[in-house]
Amino acid sequence: MEMAIRTPLTIVTGSLGSGKTTLLRYILTAVSRKIAILMNEFGEIAIDTKILQGKNVQMVDLGGGCVCCSLLGELTAAVDEIIATVNPDHIVVETTGVAEPDALVFDIQENLRVRLDGVVTVVDADAMVKYPQIGHTTRIQIESADIILLNKVDLVAESELKAIINKLHSLNKVASVIRTFRCQVDPDLLFGIGREQIQSPPHHRHQPEFESFSYTSQGVCDRSCFEEFANSLSSDIYRAKGFVRFPTGTYLFNFVAGRWDLEPFESSATELVFIGKQIADYQLDIVECLRSCEQ
Amino acid sequence: MVPVDVLKKISDVVWEIPVSYKAGMRVPARIYGTEKLIQELDDAVYDQVTNVATLPGITKYALCMPDGHFGYGFPIGGVAAMDVEQGGVISPGGIGFDINCGMRLVTTNLTYDEVKPQIKQLVDKLYERVPAGVGSTGFVKLSRNEFRNVVEQGAQWCVRNGYGWEADLELMEEQGCLEGADAAKISDKAIDRGVHQIGTLGSGNHYLEIQVAKPENIFDREVAQALGINIPNQVVVMFHCGSRGFGHQVATDYLQIFLKVMESKYGIKILDRELACAPFNSPEGQAYFSAMKCGINMSFVNRQVILHRIREVFSQVFKRSAEDLGMHMVYDVAHNTAKLEQHVIDGNKRSLLVHRKGATRAFAPGMADVPERYQTIGQPVIIGGSMETGSYLLVGVPSGEQTFFSTAHGSGRTMSRTKARKTWRGETLQKEMQSRGIYVRSTSYTGLAEEASGAYKDVDRVIEAAEMAGISKRVVRLTPIGNIKG
Numbered sequence: 001m002e003m004a005i006r007t008p009l010t011i012v013t014g015s016l017g018s019g020k021t022t023l024l025r026y027i028l029t030a031v032s033r034k035i036a037i038l039m040n041e042f043g044e045i046a047i048d049t050k051i052l053q054g055k056n057v058q059m060v061d062l063g064g065g066c067v068c069c070s071l072l073g074e075l076t077a078a079v080d081e082i083i084a085t086v087n088p089d090h091i092v093v094e095t096t097g098v099a100e101p102d103a104l105v106f107d108i109q110e111n112l113r114v115r116l117d118g119v120v121t122v123v124d125a126d127a128m129v130k131y132p133q134i135g136h137t138t139r140i141q142i143e144s145a146d147i148i149l150l151n152k153v154d155l156v157a158e159s160e161l162k163a164i165i166n167k168l169h170s171l172n173k174v175a176s177v178i179r180t181f182r183c184q185v186d187p188d189l190l191f192g193i194g195r196e197q198i199q200s201p202p203h204h205r206h207q208p209e210f211e212s213f214s215y216t217s218q219g220v221c222d223r224s225c226f227e228e229f230a231n232s233l234s235s236d237i238y239r240a241k242g243f244v245r246f247p248t249g250t251y252l253f254n255f256v257a258g259r260w261d262l263e264p265f266e267s268s269a270t271e272l273v274f275i276g277k278q279i280a281d282y283q284l285d286i287v288e289c290l291r292s293c294e295q
Numbered sequence: 296m297v298p299v300d301v302l303k304k305i306s307d308v309v310w311e312i313p314v315s316y317k318a319g320m321r322v323p324a325r326i327y328g329t330e331k332l333i334q335e336l337d338d339a340v341y342d343q344v345t346n347v348a349t350l351p352g353i354t355k356y357a358l359c360m361p362d363g364h365f366g367y368g369f370p371i372g373g374v375a376a377m378d379v380e381q382g383g384v385i386s387p388g389g390i391g392f393d394i395n396c397g398m399r400l401v402t403t404n405l406t407y408d409e410v411k412p413q414i415k416q417l418v419d420k421l422y423e424r425v426p427a428g429v430g431s432t433g434f435v436k437l438s439r440n441e442f443r444n445v446v447e448q449g450a451q452w453c454v455r456n457g458y459g460w461e462a463d464l465e466l467m468e469e470q471g472c473l474e475g476a477d478a479a480k481i482s483d484k485a486i487d488r489g490v491h492q493i494g495t496l497g498s499g500n501h502y503l504e505i506q507v508a509k510p511e512n513i514f515d516r517e518v519a520q521a522l523g524i525n526i527p528n529q530v531v532v533m534f535h536c537g538s539r540g541f542g543h544q545v546a547t548d549y550l551q552i553f554l555k556v557m558e559s560k561y562g563i564k565i566l567d568r569e570l571a572c573a574p575f576n577s578p579e580g581q582a583y584f585s586a587m588k589c590g591i592n593m594s595f596v597n598r599q600v601i602l603h604r605i606r607e608v609f610s611q612v613f614k615r616s617a618e619d620l621g622m623h624m625v626y627d628v629a630h631n632t633a634k635l636e637q638h639v640i641d642g643n644k645r646s647l648l649v650h651r652k653g654a655t656r657a658f659a660p661g662m663a664d665v666p667e668r669y670q671t672i673g674q675p676v677i678i679g680g681s682m683e684t685g686s687y688l689l690v691g692v693p694s695g696e697q698t699f700f701s702t703a704h705g706s707g708r709t710m711s712r713t714k715a716r717k718t719w720r721g722e723t724l725q726k727e728m729q730s731r732g733i734y735v736r737s738t739s740y741t742g743l744a745e746e747a748s749g750a751y752k753d754v755d756r757v758i759e760a761a762e763m764a765g766i767s768k769r770v771v772r773l774t775p776i777g778n779i780k781g
Contacts (some may be wrong), residue, residue, distance in 0.1 A: 015569075100711075130558070133566045
């Protein structure tokens with residue numbers, strides 16, 4: 001219908017104190033693209049900087065073409081104003097910790113200037129252990145996610161983590177769960193999910209076109225076996241990213257539409273995320289292949 | 296859903312979940328509503344009301360009113376009274392983010408026939424003069440320091456500055472100012488969010504409505520007269536709004552503070568972190584109580600300034616003074632608060648912090664804090680229905696003792712906002728309402744769709760259930776003719 005390229009937009013949600021602001025700060029330091037962050041309030045990201053007063057948003061220049069915006073009017077108008085003013089490569093909307101993101105998802109899909117790239121939900125692993133019941137708002141946030149960042153994993157025992165991940169999967173079968181410490185995650189894993197116009201109504205969820213799963217292991221992988229595996233990945237695998245441990249050290253694996261590279265990286269375990277169409281069909285094969293490389 | 300055999304039927308409209316239902320429950324939970332309303336309740340309400348029953352100091356019952364639905368931590372429609380001398384807690388999730396969100400009702404001496412030809416002009420002018428929408432800012436320009444004074448002084452500040460009449464003050468809960476509000480307990484961020492928002496409706500389910508009291512909808516003529524509704528087809532104005540971003544920030548700030556100290560300092564274990572709380576008699580609990588009072592006062596100020604604008608608009612359109620148009624306040628009720636009240640429990644007078652979240656105080660005749668002129672009839676209760684159906688004016692009754700003198704606050708959602716947006720289109724809804732004689736303006740069509748009556752419980756059934764349970768009594772049902780949706 002419209003000719004213009006729609007700006008990708010990611011929603012970041014999660015309960016109070018789960019680490020959303022930490023994630024946004026980390027994203028800003030780790031990406032080179034022009035990112036506009038839109039929040040209900042400036043919060044702790046932008047302080048003591050010059051505010052550019054717009055009609056629907058107030059903006060703060062964060063340097064490098066990135067801006068932090070606080071919402072004054074309706075979300076749709078604010079998004080249009082951000083695109084018109086700074087034309088960012090990517091927009092990230094941070095919801096307040098008490099917000100239910102499903103209505104926001106709907107609003108964004110009504111807007112023709114943007115396309116919903118994905119919903120990232122930050123979950124506080126420590127709180128999941130401390131409080132036996134998941135609050136209703138948190139539950140909706142988890143259910144809406146494409147990617148769940150299970151943050152503060154350093155505060156809980158490994159055995160508890162497994163139980164938390166099972167609980168998260170029982171609420172959301174399609175989201176991939178990535179464990180993080182201080183929300184340190186490669187931002188490229190969060191962006192480019194391509195959820196597009198496939199938001200399902202909250203009460204009956206379709207399988208989204210793109211799905212993902214993650215693979216973690218303490219094993220050491222044979223490099224040539226892994227390279228062969230990477231070359232043979234199906235064209236339905238849209239993206240894969242993460243760390244892989246070889247006898248010579250750990251490498252960052254970056255796979256986009258058939259092309260891939262490996263670069264040395266500081267990390268101790270293998271931790272890979274695969275994103276693609278009907279990925280469940282490939283999941284068993286992939287896991288099998290990787291396991292065999294670890295022999 | 297809670298298995299039916301767990302729900303103990305106390306009467307046709309009162310249902311109990313016993314303490315045996317969940318480990319840690321200190322008192323039973325009681326849900327008000329007819330069997331049909333109970334069946335419509337979402338599962339989250341059962342979880343939430345029984346979670347509330349585990350909080351320290353909770354007295355008698357964790358309650359849910361007939362319009363209950365799920366909320367943040369506590370259900371909306373939740374009432375919980377904490378004994379402050381027995382370690383009772385204060386919890387922002389039991390008050391709501393929109394602190395002192397509430398209703399105000401104003402009469403006129405105009406009839407439907409007189410207002411009908413002007414309804415478009417009235418609604419358009421009100422839409423212009425009472426800013427609505429997410430980021431709306433008001434006309435009252437204050438410095439941050441002045442704003443701090445305003446939230447300590449409440450509606451009295453308004454009257455001193457020409458926004459309203461002296462007589463308005465006695466017709467609000469707490470005369471429009473809760474004593475002990477301390478702006479030193481408020482963050483700069485909360486001040487920044489609130490300073491430009493006085494005199495604004497906001498968004499969501501907030502609205503301003505012109506309504507008619509049809510003769511066939513008057514249930515108690517004598518009480519209606521005492522409340523100023525005494526002409527056939529009399530026109531009244533009702534509006535619903537709260538403390539905007541200010542109250543929201545106060546609640547957020549203290550939720551975070553409570554999460555830090557709740558377990559480490561006070562050893563309070565809770566089931567769901569959305570129930571974050573602190574002992575009422577602790578430095579943190581007291582700080583929040585003082586800050587929350589600022590939120591309560593900000594909301595009274597907001598509604599008072601809006602009332603002033605409504606009087607101005609009516610006066611312009613009808614070319615008569617507001618006094619001459621009989622624009623007297625009926626009352627102003629809060630439905631998101633926690634107040635320290637004295638209640639008699641098993642024959643003993645106790646100091647209870649009564650949390651009412653999406654629930655309205657409904658004091659009986661003769662109780663202190665009921666305005667002088669309403670002493671014989673009881674405290675007025677204003678219930679906002681959905682914008683398409685109707686609203687109610689009720690009064691408190693002596694048997695309201697069972698709910699710490701609390702009743703419903705509206706009709707209560709049955710459908711999520713998202714689902715409502717997908718089910719109705721705002722533009723179509725607006726046209727349909729107009730064809731039924733309701734002229735509506737809104738800042739957002741999707742916002743309008745969220746408020747379609749089909750997304751709500753039937754307000755008539757909710758109010759009937761409240762009356763059958765003996766927690767409030769119907770006086771007048773009001774029919775909308777013009778609406779501004781925030």
